[in-house]
Amino acid sequence: MKRMLNKANLKGFTMVEMVITLTIAIIITGIGAIELNVYKEKLILENTVGEIRSAVEQAARVSATSKQTCVIRYFPNAKEIEFVGENYFKSLKIAYPIHVYNLSILRISTTGSMAPHTITISDGRNTRKIKLQMTWGRAINDS
Template sequence: MVSLKRMLNKVNLKGFTLVEMVITLAIAIIITGIGAIELNAYKEKLILENTVAEIRSAVEQAARVSATNKQACVIKYFPDLKEIEFVGDNYFKSLKISQPIHVYNLSNLQISTTGSMAPHTITISNDKNTRKIKLQMTWGRAINDS
């Protein structure tokens, strides 16, 4: 009969040592942490880009409505409420802004009955990134200025 000790010597079991397992686990945690940080930064940038697009689109829509209906429109920004309102005689639109976003240079802008307004630059930022919208509405354009 073959002894158990001899059988175990023949079967050479290999595996991770405790140190190797700890190192592998640490590397996996670091890679996952870096991915989570990058994902959060991407999310913040995406929220900022979407907010810029929404504001730009809303201003252009208000200008089109003003020109079509031959009525003036006022753009009002309420920083405490994080809300932008577009108010005309027969037109009202409200736009909510995400909490980490700040909008600058947007207060009581007037859109004329022809859909034009004086050139103006709106600055939109979160804590890390800033985007600008140049309003050249005499020519009917709002331009993103990164």
């Protein structure tokens, strides 16, 4: 009989404790969702920088191996970069939140080199730069 009375006197969470616990859980979940969006934006920016750098290096290699001039054009309204050579064409779409600066028309010579140039890529919060030192045959990320 005493055991039954002891069990009856046991208390669970009160309503105030339950509300506080739920509030803390919701706040933690909300912070995680915000951080996930920030991470996603940074990931899109880093991937775009890598794609542009790789495409420029590939166009330089094509120019050097096939002895043809390659032109790089950026179309901001269409959010597209085109790499055009005599027998070479590559199109690179840029994600919506990303903006590319200092890139209108660039020429890569038949030797695969071009004058040094810096391309700036931004998502509004973060900015990355690609230094094109193509006389040395490299495109360098400059954070």
